Amino acid sequence: MAEFQSYTMNFGPQHPAAHGVLRLVLEMDGEVVTRADPHIGLLHRATEKLAESKPYNQSIGYMDRLDYVSMMANEHGYVLAIEKLLGIEPPPRALYIRVMFDEITRILNHLLWLGCHGLDVGAMTIFLYCFRERENLMDCYEAVSGTRMHATYYRPGGVYRDLPEQMPRHLAQPDAKRVSARDKAMDEGRDGSLLDFIEHFTRRFPGYVDEYETLLTENRIWKQRTVGISVVSPERALNLGFTGPMLRGSGVEWDLRKKQPYAAYADMDFDIPVGVNGDCYDRYLVRVEELRQSNRIIRQCVDWLRANPGPVMVDDFKLAPPKREEMKEKMESLIHHFKLFTEGYCVPEGEAYAAVEHPKGEFGVYLVSDGANKPFRVKIRAPGFAHMAAMDEMVRGHMLADVVATIGTMDVVFGEIDR
């Protein structure tokens, strides 16, 4: 009988379960992984170096392209760091809009994660369900910024513009006679403003989460694939630099929204779910509960935003462009507009680190400014980078099929890991 010897196996970068461009070099002993060596960087675009060559505001769009499934959360980290250095505080309405869109982003991210994680370990239906709801939230992005994904909506000092009064519809003439019932259903909830649509969504969404849970939570196959897989103890999780749901899944109650509140999170009422065992299943439960909590937060923001109109941008032409009308009539406004969009603004010398509770963990931006109109150094602390670094430790001793479950549970997106 021939004896099995350990051998090396290549996984990815063009594997559907590699979530983009992960290349794993696995040392196998039979079907058991003895060492995993992730090769990353296939999507490296030198975002940080590009940001150093441009005025501050022109790099906001790059932030969307980091973690391209939670766009506005990335922007939030970046603008927060700039605001910290400038010493400015956006008006309260802008803060609530940011919280609302951060949570919409969290739902967007977790839905994509849930769908793909399910698909990776063999559940097809959940993927279709998740993408159905993502479509609605993408429409919210589009309504507010004009694009479905790369919004560039947050700006230092506030947000680009106020929420629209009219939610765009699919049908140009909703009252026309030849409109089918199916087309009409697509415009459900779109009669009023964006806030009406979001409220309509928050009423529907808890039912959808119940549907996802019906598919997975007590599903025998799902549990066989996730319970007891890639267990991380709380001590190891801290030492490995875990943040976000990966840390909470291990039972550590740590959430920047509660512990170091930014924007308007101090006024929000929500709970932090934590896991017990630190395995893939617990991290699944944590993220699903986060969907429900995000829904709660969005609801609170909608109520507040309805009752409190006001400015959404600081009143400072050094940072925010003047109104188009004024720009046509006033010389000073014209100069402000021109200088802002060519040279930008100078940020005082110093350094700042701002972190937000990104859907994947702690997303931080460390800015070093030497007083110029461009950052001297931007460092993006991507949560996925630290999680990916723990790949070897998490899969060692597991079967090959569990590697896929582990990649899924990490919620990796290579836009942010490779930057």
Place this chain on the structure above:
Amino acid sequence: MSARLESMAEALLARFDGVLHRRESSCGELSYDLDAADLQATAVALRDEEDFSFATLIDVCGVDYLGYGQAQWRTEAATESGFSRAVEPGASTTRSASESERRAQEQPARFAAVYHLLSLRHNLRVRLRAFAVGENPPVLPSVTGVWQAADWFEREAFDLFGIVFEGHGDLRRILTDYGFIGHPFRKDFPLSGKVEVRYDEDKRRVVYEPVSIEPRTLVPRVIRDDNRYRPALRAEPGDGGGQVGDG
């Protein structure tokens, strides 16, 4: 928040007097300089001692201070000679002697690594900056033995800046391509890179060639002496700074 911050600052001062040198921060952060030689011992103490318990290393960031504080466009002497129009490659304004002296004191070396620590117990962050010893290559001790998270962060700083972390067991490139030459985030590495690739019909393979794009500056780097950011004119740091918003 700031009371806890200050009590932590006092505790750090009492424990690491002469090792950690506090740096001023305009936004209420704890920021320290330390010597490369003290890094490992300090890291262990910061992680293990009850008063600090910085159990998590959030980030390690390489910084190249070449050209810090230099602008490409003179702004203060506009009335004498007029503004310059375009940016000459490599041109930058010269600093005053006192300014250069201050910088030299603040930045004794070209490369540094900045460590961001987080203590869950105290809910506080601390930033440490250590300047690398030497320039070819710049060397720092590794903290992978203290925080496992440092593994990839140090590999990244090595890859992008060429900082060698002594004691790191697996210091390979991480983000750049297989076979890449140079350290792309150094300030003297061109933004457009040094090589470009294309498919060669005759050789029937992908070939590397020197880059054909000329580097150019779209927006010149400008440093303006803005009175609004003078510390005396700014309100309490962290509470929103009243002066800026008045525009």
